[in-house]
Amino acid sequence: MKNNHFFFLGSFAILAFSACNKTDYLDVNAGDRPPLSANIRFVNARIPATGIQFWTFTQKVTTDAVLPGAASPYVPTTFGNVQINFTEGSGTAYKASRQFGSSAVYSATGGPNGPITGYYHTVFAASTKANTGKDTLILFYDDLSAPPPGKAKFRFVHLAQGIGGVNVKLKQNNVESSLFTAIPYGSAGGSNLQGSAYESAPFTNLNAGTVSLVVSAGENAAPIVIDQQRLTNINLEAGKIYTVFIRADSKGVVSAGILSTGGL
The missing domain is CATH 2.60.40 (Immunoglobulin-like)
Structure with a gap:
């Protein structure tokens, strides 16, 4: 009988402890989350x-x-x-x-x-x-993760109505190199928004400093004239993230926008 008495007391303590834990768990104020x-x-x-x-x-x-x-x-x-x-x-x-x-x-x-x-x-x-x-x-x-030290993250988006796939060359420190090729309308360089598989629009890490972009509608095509030369002498700050986009009006005049933000 004594053993049973302690058994019931122990069982009650376990149940009380479990109930208390359950109450604490369920008593979380959802409004605080x-x-x-x-x-x-x-x-x-x-x-x-x-x-x-x-x-x-x-x-x-x-x-x-x-x-x-x-x-x-x-x-x-x-x-x-x-x-x-x-x-x-x-x-x-x-x-x-x-x-x-x-x-x-x-x-x-x-x-x-x-x-x-x-x-x-x-x-x-x-x-x-x-x-x-x-x-x-x-x-x-x-992807707002910070770029490596001394780098800026860069993305180019083609939104210029009426213009086919565009190529983008980068000029930095008097050196010109190919950055993106054949970017279709509605996409960013290196991504695909037109197919069945969605890929995020990736950023490319570039050395911080002054850069210029040369945009053309084909490998051997003449550069597209961008209004006010906004794509010339862009200052890329280390640690920042940039998106450049182009658009066009009904007369084919192409303009550009530059967005920047800090990394997380």
């Missing part, structure tokens, strides 16, 4: 001078209109299968919408691999490949 979200920077690569606002489904996620050639900060957004839209000026009608994460292949309206929780992304609003009067949205994954 940060919500799961993807981080997206939105870029206006369109030609019209009006600023635009970006939305996920029906929720506006940019606080200020993004001007042409500019980008929003990275903002926490919905992840997974996500519809991204943008409106122009004070208008409420969507100028373009695209569903990411809804398809096995890329199409005019959708594509695979939507925004991923905890990751960083860039979404461009740009003219479609064949028509400056129509718009599309293109998503890239961003």
Whole structure:
């Protein structure tokens, strides 16, 4: 009987300890945990001078209109299968919408691999490949890890409507070298956004310092004239991450935008 008494006391203590642990585990205040979200920077690569606002489904996620050639900060957004839209000026009608994460292949309206929780992304609003009067949205994954010492990370995105695949040469310290070849519209150098397999738009590590870019629409083609020579004498700072993109208007005038951010 004595043994049974101690057995019951021991069992009660174990149950009480287990119950206490279970209560502590379940008593976590979910409100103290940060919500799961993807981080997206939105870029206006369109030609019209009006600023635009970006939305996920029906929720506006940019606080200020993004001007042409500019980008929003990275903002926490919905992840997974996500519809991204943008409106122009004070208008409420969507100028373009695209569903990411809804398809096995890329199409005019959708594509695979939507925004991923905890990751960083860039979404461009740009003219479609064949028509400056129509718009599309293109998503890239961003690797914001810091570049090696003395280096800057660099990415080149081709969004110039009406121009075929482009080659990019790099001039640095009076030396010219091939950087990217045959980048199709809607892609970054070294990536593929047109096929069934999605590859993140990779960054290339370049020596920090002053560089110039020469862009041509073919191996032996003459360089494309970029407005105001924005691609000449670009200062790449060590430790920073750069994305350069080109766009074109209906007359074939090509312009460029340069975005930079620090590494994580």
